[in-house]
Amino acid sequence: MMPRVFAASLIVALIPVVSVVPLLAWGAEPRALDVRAERTVWDSVYTAAQASRGETLYVKSCARCHQVSLAGADESPPLTGGAFMGNWSGLPLADLQNRIRTTMPSDSVGIYNRQLVTDVMAYLLKANGFPAGATELPTDTEALRGIMMRASRP
Amino acid sequence: MPPRAPNIAACTIALTLSTALPAQRAPNPFTTNAGEWPSYTGDTRGSRYSPLAQINASNFSTLEVAWRYKTDSLGPRPEFKLEGTPLMVRGVLYATGGTSRAVVALDAATGAQRWVHREEEGERGAAAVRPLSGRGLAYWSNGTDERILYVTPGYRLIALDAKTGNRIPGFGTDGMVDLKTDIDQEILPDLVTGEIGFQGAPVVGRDVIVIGAAFKEGTAPKSMRNNKGYVRGFDVRTGKRLWTFHTIPKKGEPGYESWLNGSAEYTGNTGVWTQLTIDEELGLVYLPVESPTGDYYGGHRPGNDLYGESVVCLDLKTGLKKWHYQIVHHPIWDFDLSAAPILADVTVAGKAVKAVALPTKQGILYVFDRVTGKPVWPIEEKAVEQGTVPGEWYSPTQPIPTKPAAYAKNGTSLDDLIDFTPELHAQAVAIASRYKLGPIFTPPVVSKAEGPIATLTRGPTNGGTNWPGGAYDPESHTVYVAASNAAPAVIGLVQPTKDRSDMDWVTGIAPAAGGGRGGGGLSVQGLSIFKPPYGTLSAIDLDKGEIAWQVAHGETPDAVRDHEALKGMTIPRTGQPGFIVGTLVTKSLVIAGDPQVTTLPNRPRGAMLRAYDKRSGAQVGEVLLPAPTSGSPMTYSVNGRQYIVVAVSGGPYSGEYIALRLPAGTH
Numbered sequence: 064m065m066p067r068v069f070a071a072s073l074i075v076a077l078i079p080v081v082s083v084v085p086l087l088a089w090g091a092e093p094r095a096l097d098v099r100a101e102r103t104v105w106d107s108v109y110t111a112a113q114a115s116r117g118e119t120l121y122v123k124s125c126a127r128c129h130q131v132s133l134a135g136a137d138e139s140p141p142l143t144g145g146a147f148m149g150n151w152s153g154l155p156l157a158d159l160q161n162r163i164r165t166t167m168p169s170d171s172v173g174i175y176n177r178q179l180v181t182d183v184m185a186y187l188l189k190a191n192g193f194p195a196g197a198t199e200l201p202t203d204t205e206a207l208r209g210i211m212m213r214a215s216r217p
Numbered sequence: 218m219p220p221r222a223p224n225i226a227a228c229t230i231a232l233t234l235s236t237a238l239p240a241q242r243a244p245n246p247f248t249t250n251a252g253e254w255p256s257y258t259g260d261t262r263g264s265r266y267s268p269l270a271q272i273n274a275s276n277f278s279t280l281e282v283a284w285r286y287k288t289d290s291l292g293p294r295p296e297f298k299l300e301g302t303p304l305m306v307r308g309v310l311y312a313t314g315g316t317s318r319a320v321v322a323l324d325a326a327t328g329a330q331r332w333v334h335r336e337e338e339g340e341r342g343a344a345a346v347r348p349l350s351g352r353g354l355a356y357w358s359n360g361t362d363e364r365i366l367y368v369t370p371g372y373r374l375i376a377l378d379a380k381t382g383n384r385i386p387g388f389g390t391d392g393m394v395d396l397k398t399d400i401d402q403e404i405l406p407d408l409v410t411g412e413i414g415f416q417g418a419p420v421v422g423r424d425v426i427v428i429g430a431a432f433k434e435g436t437a438p439k440s441m442r443n444n445k446g447y448v449r450g451f452d453v454r455t456g457k458r459l460w461t462f463h464t465i466p467k468k469g470e471p472g473y474e475s476w477l478n479g480s481a482e483y484t485g486n487t488g489v490w491t492q493l494t495i496d497e498e499l500g501l502v503y504l505p506v507e508s509p510t511g512d513y514y515g516g517h518r519p520g521n522d523l524y525g526e527s528v529v530c531l532d533l534k535t536g537l538k539k540w541h542y543q544i545v546h547h548p549i550w551d552f553d554l555s556a557a558p559i560l561a562d563v564t565v566a567g568k569a570v571k572a573v574a575l576p577t578k579q580g581i582l583y584v585f586d587r588v589t590g591k592p593v594w595p596i597e598e599k600a601v602e603q604g605t606v607p608g609e610w611y612s613p614t615q616p617i618p619t620k621p622a623a624y625a626k627n628g629t630s631l632d633d634l635i636d637f638t639p640e641l642h643a644q645a646v647a648i649a650s651r652y653k654l655g656p657i658f659t660p661p662v663v664s665k666a667e668g669p670i671a672t673l674t675r676g677p678t679n680g681g682t683n684w685p686g687g688a689y690d691p692e693s694h695t696v697y698v699a700a701s702n703a704a705p706a707v708i709g710l711v712q713p714t715k716d717r718s719d720m721d722w723v724t725g726i727a728p729a730a731g732g733g734r735g736g737g738g739l740s741v742q743g744l745s746i747f748k749p750p751y752g753t754l755s756a757i758d759l760d761k762g763e764i765a766w767q768v769a770h771g772e773t774p775d776a777v778r779d780h781e782a783l784k785g786m787t788i789p790r791t792g793q794p795g796f797i798v799g800t801l802v803t804k805s806l807v808i809a810g811d812p813q814v815t816t817l818p819n820r821p822r823g824a825m826l827r828a829y830d831k832r833s834g835a836q837v838g839e840v841l842l843p844a845p846t847s848g849s850p851m852t853y854s855v856n857g858r859q860y861i862v863v864a865v866s867g868g869p870y871s872g873e874y875i876a877l878r879l880p881a882g883t884h
Contacts, residue, residue, distance in 0.1 A: 128434065146704070148743070150813070165294065
């Protein structure tokens with residue numbers, strides 16, 4: 064049996080699956096720990112204009128479920144605050160983009176292209192208090208793999 | 218107690234006994250006492266209790282994965298919101314999964330798939346008001362015939378042969394009952410898109426299946442008119458409808474007068490979207506009814522609006538009402554009764570009471586004598602604030618129990634705001650000053666850019682306890698219930714344009730309110746605007762009507778632990794906000810998962826499944842799961858080994874059932 068760090072045996076059992084299966088399924092490869100300084104959502108990764116385009120789309124297409132306040136309702140989860148940040152913090156923005164692009168809006172999946180999805184993400188970053196800057200959030204999923212969601216400033 | 222290994226033997230005994238009882242009193246022969254889990258909450262009483270004891274305080278943290286079942290391929294695309302609690306009967310586990318709600322039967326010991334059933338519902342499925350995999354199934358057996366019952370996203374009741382997964386020919390039409398028909402109203406506009414559905418698990422008792430009704434979320438309805446959420450009973454053998462209960466009374470029925478200006482005629486919703494509870498012994502069913510049309514504006518339905526937000530007790534065989542109690546008069550807070558009523562046989566002041574207890578979004582446990590409907594401890598009608606929204610009708614009073622005390626925070630005041638540092642508190646006060654604060658039942662306001670932007674709440678929608686409900690320990694007469702304290706929700710009202718809605722007011726925020734929009738406007742440097750604990754687990758003693766213990770539930774979020782402004786401070790575990798926290802109670806433990814993902818220095822990203830000593834609330838074990846538990850946990854025993862199965866999903870992690878058990882050789 065594995066040493067008794069809490070739940071060591073379970074963690075060991077889970078890790079290979081956690082880092083391979085779901086990521087592969089969604090087109091990402093497992094990431095080795097990178098010692099170089101990572102780029103995060105704190106590095107002004109979207110522009111105010113992009114967030115404002117995103118807000119227009121959000122109000123039109125997302126707010127009826129997730130609410131204008133982003134607080135969510137019985138069925139639709141919040142897109143701000145602890146639960147949302149918990150789900151995405153420590154993951155590259157590519158994961159969030161894939162998730163929105165392939166599952167939202169939940170009653171008409173797949174109607175928005177990468178540009179619109181990325182604009183909406185810029186708005187979500189703004190609403191979650193991350194700083195705007197001079198360059199737009201890239202639409203390319205590969206590029207978004209290089210930007211980490213981080214709940215706290217690293 | 219050693220685990221009950223020979224289930225088959227136990228079943229045989231139970232079967233022999235049940236045939237000796239009068240037919241209509243025959244209880245379900247499969248029970249949690251025999252190590253099974255034959256109903257969504259273990260039994261039909263909302264208990265989520267199993268007497269199994271193999272997994273206990275001494276070994277919980279050594280649990281290992283026995284098997285895992287990914288639900289991705291059960292539907293057209295992976296699902297990220299797997300809310301099911303499986304059933305386990307006779308060594309077979311039954312569960313829902315996949316974006317179009319398939320049913321699977323798995324070997325309970327190995328997870329090997331036995332059969333899959335899925336209905337192809339086309340446009341009707343795509344138009345579902347409650348899509349995705351749903352919460353679960355019902356099992357029924359007369360000893361030989363074994364059936365699995367569920368409701369599809371398109372609102373069809375399906376009966377399957379539990380052995381094969383094939384539809385049962387003699388039930389309804391070829392194993393199916395179209396729930397959009399034979400419902401004492403015409404579902405508009407048509408059977409394909411007509412708004413009504415159900416994602417809960419059906420409940421069966423005394424050969425009667427009871428089915429509720431759900432609708433789209435009602436924060437900003439298109440119309441004050443909608444289909445009505447009647448509740449129906451069906452014969453489990455034939456699928457024949459036995460009765461329909463009008464959750465909005467028809468003209469001539471009692472309660473119709475509580476809808477002024479004839480508003481019962483056109484108002485809809487008022488269904489039961491969460492789990493129903495059955496007392497097989499008394500032959501009664503308990504309905505936790507939701508809000509009428511318009512979650513936050515009731516001006517088009519003046520009056521108390523029975524049976525909106527009421528608990529209603531019906532005779533199981535006839536559907537006739539025995540009693541009701543309205544928990545919120547004239548609902549305008551979205552305080553749907555959200556959780557399965559819990560049946561509890563307790564002793565209050567030396568007297569035996571058959572009680573029913575309702576955990577709620579408002580964090581209050583309402584407790585009634587379930588035979589008479591009388592409150593077990595007095596519930597007082599208290600004067601509440603009268604709002605100022607033009608056209609709204611306000612109830613002057615609301616019922617507030619004297620006991621037990623509220624187990625979650627359900628109001629907002631400056632004292633409740635974050636105060637880790639004076640600077641954080643000052644920022645929180647500045648934000649809060651743009652909103653209306655107040656105790657529970659503070660009414661919604663018209664949203665104004667200059668303030669108040671909205672009423673700042675934490676009760677409605679995502680506070681307190683939602684559909685995962687609570688658990689009940691029949692030995693100690695204790696209810697265990699998780700609650701979210703700190704998922705702020707703002708309720709502002711705006712006038713919709715006529716193409717959006719025919720209502721005078723719907724939820725929204727005045728466009729010019731700027732910074733008030735977006736939750737970012739409500740968090741303080743990325744932290745919750747409220748003080749911890751953000752989420753709790755409470756034990757409520759139902760003999761005394763008192764909270765026996767309460768602990769913060771959930772790891773301190775990364776955002777708090779890693780925050781610049783909090784470096785060097787010792788902050789006790791804060792718990793986590795989030796309403797998807799189901800509880801399971803066993804011989805010695807209360808088990809519940811963290812609603813959020815965290816990353817600690819000594820372990821990877823993940824969410825804990827925790828075990829607490831049920832008497833003291835002390836945490837006695839934890840295991841790491843790859844994503845939050847998104848459905849309530851269940852437990853069973855096969856071949857002498859106890860298993861715990863949880864649904865996990867959320868964020869980037871698609872739905873998966875994970876079965877845990879003790880390492881080989883250690884049980």
